């Protein structure tokens with residue numbers, strides 16, 4: 001087996017990277033072997049979630065490790081890719097060389113975005129980074145994931161429409177709405193699939209299916225050894 005590699009990437013904090021990473025990992029792990037790599041030192045909220053979970057449950061098929069440097073991340077992916085079906089990488093809320101390396105190693109970058117004008121002010125710069133990464137990783141697919149969506153809120157709908165017109169990045173059809181279950185379940189080391197909100201659970205299962213569909217045809221990513229790719233990572 002060669003793991004399909006998914007990064008959860010966004011320069012803003014609080015957009016739901018760790019929440020989506022944890023929830024997708026749990027649903028994927030129901031039928032597959034999943035490794036999560038926490039690349040968000042010093043916050044490590046994914047690791048904190050995993051440790052709460054670890055104390056409560058016997059886990060199968062869901063493992064966690066962390067990386068603090070590009071070299072560590074590259075070595076971890078290389079070492080583990082034959083042993084897992086999926087590797088999910090939780091990124092930091094800024095742009096650094098670890099985030100850049102993550103994008104060059106991935107089949108798919110999921111970019112969580114909340115549909116509010118303030119949240120997308122800094123998005124254009126991040127989009128540029130992703131387009132630059134695509135030049136060095138031709139296997140990279142990128143999908144926006146609308147998160148914390150509030151239904152029937154006009155301004156949210158307008159932001160989603162604006163991004164779909166102006167951005168070259170496509171969004172997954174499946175949106176994640178604002179639900180307390182995402183907060184509460186994470187704090188207890190659970191996914192929403194293990195919680196008491198069937199709407200949230202259904203959202204995450206649909207998202208998981210959409211992610212699997214995108215990854216179905218993805219071949220292994222070969223990290224470019226070109227000087228340009230190395231410089232892209234080193235830019236920090």
Ligand SMILES: Nc1ncnc2c1ncn2[C@@H]1O[C@H](COP(=O)(O)OP(=O)(O)O)[C@@H](O)[C@H]1O
Nearest residue numbers: 013014015016017018019148177178179182183
């Ligand atoms: N769909 C959602 N509905 C409600 N709260 C959410 C949702 N997604 C994330 N959150 C909450 O938003 C906060 C930030 O999420 P987090 O995953 O830590 O973001 P990031 O990793 O991007 O910094 C957390 O308190 C989390 O529980």
Ligand SMILES: [Mg+2]
Nearest residue numbers: 017018040045
């Ligand atoms: Mg996080």
